[in-house]
Amino acid sequence: MRPWQKVLIVAVNIYLLLFFGPVAGFDIFRIIPEIASKPSTLLQQLLIGIANGSIIAIIALGYTLVYGIIELVNFAHGDVYMLGAFMSLTIIGAFGVTAESTGAQKIVAILVAFLGAVAFTATANVTIERVAYRRLRNAPRLASLISAIGVSFILQNVGLFWGGLKAFFPIMGVNAAAPKAFPELIGRIDVFKDILGWNVPISFSTKDLLVITVASSLMIGLRLFVQYTRLGKAMRATAENRDAAKIMGIDVDRVIAFTFLLGGSLAGAAGLLVGLYNNTAVFTMGFTAGLRAFTSAVLGGIGNITGAMLGGFLIGILAAFSDQYFSSRWTNAWVFAVLVLVLVFRPTGLLGESIGQKA
Amino acid sequence: MLELKDVHTYYGNIHALKGISLKVEKGEIVTLIGSNGAGKTTTLRTIQGLLRPRSGSIVLEGEELTKIPPHLITERGVSQSPEGRLIFPRMTVLENLEMGAFSRKDKDGIKRDLERVCIVFPRLKERVKQKGGTLSGGEQQMLAMGRALMANPRVLLLDEPSMGLAPILVEQIFQIIQELNKQGTTILLVEQNARMALSIAHRGYVLQTGHIRLQGDAKRLHDDEEVRKTYLGEE
Numbered sequence: 052m053r054p055w056q057k058v059l060i061v062a063v064n065i066y067l068l069l070f071f072g073p074v075a076g077f078d079i080f081r082i083i084p085e086i087a088s089k090p091s092t093l094l095q096q097l098l099i100g101i102a103n104g105s106i107i108a109i110i111a112l113g114y115t116l117v118y119g120i121i122e123l124v125n126f127a128h129g130d131v132y133m134l135g136a137f138m139s140l141t142i143i144g145a146f147g148v149t150a151e152s153t154g155a156q157k158i159v160a161i162l163v164a165f166l167g168a169v170a171f172t173a174t175a176n177v178t179i180e181r182v183a184y185r186r187l188r189n190a191p192r193l194a195s196l197i198s199a200i201g202v203s204f205i206l207q208n209v210g211l212f213w214g215g216l217k218a219f220f221p222i223m224g225v226n227a228a229a230p231k232a233f234p235e236l237i238g239r240i241d242v243f244k245d246i247l248g249w250n251v252p253i254s255f256s257t258k259d260l261l262v263i264t265v266a267s268s269l270m271i272g273l274r275l276f277v278q279y280t281r282l283g284k285a286m287r288a289t290a291e292n293r294d295a296a297k298i299m300g301i302d303v304d305r306v307i308a309f310t311f312l313l314g315g316s317l318a319g320a321a322g323l324l325v326g327l328y329n330n331t332a333v334f335t336m337g338f339t340a341g342l343r344a345f346t347s348a349v350l351g352g353i354g355n356i357t358g359a360m361l362g363g364f365l366i367g368i369l370a371a372f373s374d375q376y377f378s379s380r381w382t383n384a385w386v387f388a389v390l391v392l393v394l395v396f397r398p399t400g401l402l403g404e405s406i407g408q409k410a
Numbered sequence: 411m412l413e414l415k416d417v418h419t420y421y422g423n424i425h426a427l428k429g430i431s432l433k434v435e436k437g438e439i440v441t442l443i444g445s446n447g448a449g450k451t452t453t454l455r456t457i458q459g460l461l462r463p464r465s466g467s468i469v470l471e472g473e474e475l476t477k478i479p480p481h482l483i484t485e486r487g488v489s490q491s492p493e494g495r496l497i498f499p500r501m502t503v504l505e506n507l508e509m510g511a512f513s514r515k516d517k518d519g520i521k522r523d524l525e526r527v528c529i530v531f532p533r534l535k536e537r538v539k540q541k542g543g544t545l546s547g548g549e550q551q552m553l554a555m556g557r558a559l560m561a562n563p564r565v566l567l568l569d570e571p572s573m574g575l576a577p578i579l580v581e582q583i584f585q586i587i588q589e590l591n592k593q594g595t596t597i598l599l600v601e602q603n604a605r606m607a608l609s610i611a612h613r614g615y616v617l618q619t620g621h622i623r624l625q626g627d628a629k630r631l632h633d634d635e636e637v638r639k640t641y642l643g644e645e
C-alpha cells in the first residue's frame with residue numbers, strides 16, 4: 052500500500068469515528084469528563100482488563116501455537132475452551148462443593164477438575180487434528196479453514212447437548228442453552244484493602260491475582276519449553292520448515308499432534324480458570340472468547356508466544372474500557388475493528404517478524 | 411550400500427521418475443547429472459522419503475526404505491543438503507547444526523562431529539550465534555552441508571551444493587566434498603556443474619526426463635561425446 056493510501060484510510064477512519072463513533076459509545080465529549088471526575092475508575096478498569104486479558108491470553112497461546120506450526124487458524128479452539136469450562140463444571144458438580152465447603156474440599160475439587168478438564172480438552176484437540184485437519188494438510192489452505200469452522204459448530208452443539216443433560220449433571224440447571232452457574236470457590240478477598248491494608252479506591256481481588264499469576268507462569272513456562280527442550284526445538288524446526296524438519300529425522304506428525312495437545316491443555320486450563328473467575332459458563336462462550344483471543348494473537352504477531360500474551364492484555368484492557376466508557380453492546384465490534392486495523396496496517400502484529408523467510 | 415530399483419515417482423498425474431535404477435557403493439562419490447527438470451531433486455527427495463514412489467524399491471544395506479516414514483529413514487543413516495538449502499532461518503547457526511543431529515543419541519559422537527564441522531567450515535564457527543536467515547547464500551550452503559554432516563550419515567545426499575556460489579567457493583566446496591569422502595563418507599552428488607562433478611566422482615549417472623540415459627565410470631562419462639556436447643557444452 053502506498054503512503055497516501057494509508058493516510059486516506061486513516062482520515063476516513065477518523066471521520067467515521069467522530070461522526071458514527073458516538074453510536075458505538077465512542078463519544079469523547081462524554082468520556083473525557085467522566086474520566087476526569089473519577090480517575091480511579093480508569094485504574095480499576097485497567098486492572099479488570101488485565102485480569103480478563105490473562106484468560107484471553109491463555110486461549111490466544113493455543114491459536115498462536117497451532118498457527119505457528121501449520122498456518123491454520125483453528126476456529127474450533129474457542130469451543131475447545133468452552134468444553135474445558137463444561138468439563139470443570141461437571142467435575143466440580145460431581146464433587147458437590149459449594150462456597151460453604153471447607154478449604155480442603157475446594158482444593159481437591161479444583162485440582163481434580165483441573166486434571167480432568169486439561170486431559171479432556173487435550174484429547175479432544177488431538178482428536179480434532181487427527182480427524183479434521185491432518186488429511187487436509189497438503190490441500191489448499193481454505194479446506195482446513197472450513198473444516199475448522201465445521202468442527203466449531205459441532206463442538207457448540209456438543210456443549211448445548213451437554214448443558215441439557217440435567218438428569219445426569221444436576222449442576223447444569225434448568226435450560227440447555229442457559230448460562231450455567233459455577234459455584235464461588237476462590238472467594239473475593241481484596242488484596243489491597245484486606246491483605247495489604249491499603250486504603251485505596253480500587254479493588255484487586257485474590258481472583259484477579261490468581262488468573263494473572265497463572266497466565267503469566269504458563270506463558271513463561273511455554274517460552275522456556277519451546278526455547279530449550281528437545282521437543283520444543285522440534286516444534287520450532289517444524290514451524291520454520293516442515294520438509295527440513297523431516298530431513299532432520301523429526302516425526303512431524305507427532306510434533307504437530309503434540310502442539311495440539313499443548314494448545315488443548317491450555318484451553319482446558321483457561322476454561323476452568325474462567326469458571327472460577329466469572330462463575331458462569333455457557334455453550335456460546337467459546338465464540339466470543341475465541342474472537343478476542345484470535346484478535347490478541349494477531350495483534351501480538353501470530354506465531355509469537357510473547358506477542359499472544361501482550362495482545363491478550365491489550366485486548367482485555369480495550370474490552371474493559373469499552374464496557375465502562377463506550378458501550379458494552381459494542382465491545383465485540385471494537386475488538387473486531389482492532390483486528391481489521393492490525394490486518395491492514397501491520398499484518399505481522401506488534402512483535403511479529405516479517406514472514407519473508409517462511410518456506 | 412544404497413540401491414534404487416525401477417523407482418517411479420509421481421507428482422499427482424505428472425510422471426517425474428520413470429523407472430530409476432542406480433547404486434551407490436560404500437566409500438564412493440556417485441554423481442547424478444542432467445538438465446533442468448530431469449528429476450534429480452525428485453530422486454533425492456524420494457530416497458529421503460519426502461516423496462513416496464508409486465512402485466520400485468529403495469534398499470539401504472539390506473533394508474527397504476520405501477515402507478518406513480522419513481524420520482526413520484534419517485535414523486537409518488540418510489541425510490541431505492536439500493535443494494534450496496532449507497536451513498532454519500530463525501534458529502541460530504548452532505541450533506541449526508544441533509537439529510542436524512536430532513536423531514542421534516551418542517552425545518560424544520555429536521560433539522566430535524560438531525568440532526569436525528567447525529574445522530571443515532571455519533566460517534560457520536565464527537557465526538554460531540547468528541540467526542541462520544542472516545547468513546549469506548554461500549554461508550547458508552555451508553550450513554546446510556554442515557547440518558547434514560551432523561547426522562553422521564551412511565549416505566550423504568547433496569543437491570547442487572555449488573548453486574549460487576562464487577567460482578572460488580565452488581572449487582572449495584568440491585574440495586571439501588572430496589575430503590569428506592576420503593574421511594569415509596559415502597556421497598550421492600547432484601550437480602548442474604557436470605564437469606566438476608565428474609572430475610571428483612567415481613561413477614556417474616546421466617538423467618534425462620525421468621530416465622537414466624547413461625551411466626558408468628566418471629572418467630568415461632567425462633570423455634563421452636554425447637555428454638561433452640549436451641552437459642559440458644563442448645563442440
Ligand SMILES: Nc1ncnc2c1ncn2[C@@H]1O[C@H](COP(=O)(O)OP(=O)(O)OP(=O)(O)O)[C@@H](O)[C@H]1O
Nearest residue numbers: 421424426444445446447448449450451452453602
Ligand atoms: N511439486 C511439483 N509438482 C509438480 N511437478 C513437479 C514438482 N516438483 C517437480 N516437478 C516436476 O518434476 C520434474 C523433475 O523435477 P526435479 O525438481 O526433480 O528436477 P531437477 O532435475 O532437480 O531440476 P533442476 O536442475 O532444475 O533442479 C520436472 O518436470 C518438474 O516440473
Ligand SMILES: [Mg+2]
Nearest residue numbers: 450451452493
Ligand atoms: Mg533440482
